[in-house]
Amino acid sequence: MRYLFISRRNLHAKYYKTLLKHLDLDGQFYQMGKPSWQALLFLVPAFRMNLKPIIKEQIERKQACNRIWQSPLLMYFYTRMQLTIERLKYAKYLALLTHKKPEYLVIWNGKKLPNVTVVMAAKALGIKVFYFENGLLPNTVSLDPKGVNFASSLSRDPEFYRNFDPENRYVFTAPDIVPRASIKKRNCFEAIELPERFVFVPFQVPHDTQIVCYSRWIKSMESLYEQVISAVKALGDPELKVVFKEHPTWHKHYDALYAKDPIAVFANGNATPELMSKSQAVITINSTVGMESLLLGKPVITLGDACYNIDGLVQYANNQHELTECLDNVLQGWQMSTRLCDKFFAYLKYVYCVPRVAKDDPEHIHAVSQRLLGKDLFSLDVIKFNAAQPQQRAIPTTQNDFV
8 A cells, every 4th residue: 555544533534535535546544543452562662752742742732722731730640641642542553554554644734643643653664754734825735745834845945936937937826815714703803993004913823833833932922912012112113003913713812912002903803914915014923824915015024933934035033133123124125025926926836735626626636646646746846857957848837748
């Protein structure tokens, strides 16, 4: 067997089953469930494996959701219990993968429990991994052999994108930005009148991988609030305000921050595209809003590890002092390179992202198949191909051009 898809019983499981019905490749689906007696054969390596880092990340997610998880006693007993559970799961997946002998593991995200334990087992056995995740562009998914988000295969070298498609065959047209649907709890807010000059700061889901794994110096939305407010005040511009918006799918209201500082307002009832387009700049940790702001031509400052942290495309800060400098640069007139931006998004659309209108539409099935089989433009590294043979052939537009 070449491809083993693994998931809990959820939407991803249904998606994988649909894919496997249509994909013409040697693959199977395995649904997570009960322990297996074969795991007993792998208990020794499982209990030698250092799983503390993944338990630490799990605890950070829980602490972001509920203050009860701040209790040292609760954390002690939870850590001991969860370490034992994950070691048993690790032994189980060592046994499963040893028995199935897949060439590739296909899994969603791979940075959260229980999937991260499966990934660790696969890597210990030398099994390659494909990671699924929601796409970076509308109506797409990511399917990457290296990882997702900041851990993806996307280059952070601006010259990589500037050298892409020198003949400009792939033209990118920015799609309409559709606001993310809010949960019912967030429908109580009305739109407000926005300040004349402001920077926009979207809150993110605090227990998401983007924060837990890829935000090194800001670990909460309260911290994000404080750092941005301090940076703006350091500029000494009394007319500049900060507009925050809570994440539309996060249940918690940060009402303690609503009236904490006179230079800050919360616009939870305003549409995100309006906030982006009317702002002087957008400050984000590493959210999708940052990429959408680039599509609108807005200066973006990132505070965490983002797959679009590219010189010339965004400004990024690793501490509060750098944030102040970046914000000052932007307000003094710094602008991203529009050519670099166009090339970056063209690469995403025509090479990296996997199109998906529906989970069983023919274009999506074909794109997933080509990616898994290593036959699409991304897998064959079109950039190197074009650079190596500049006179012989143009950039291939279909897989047949490689044959």
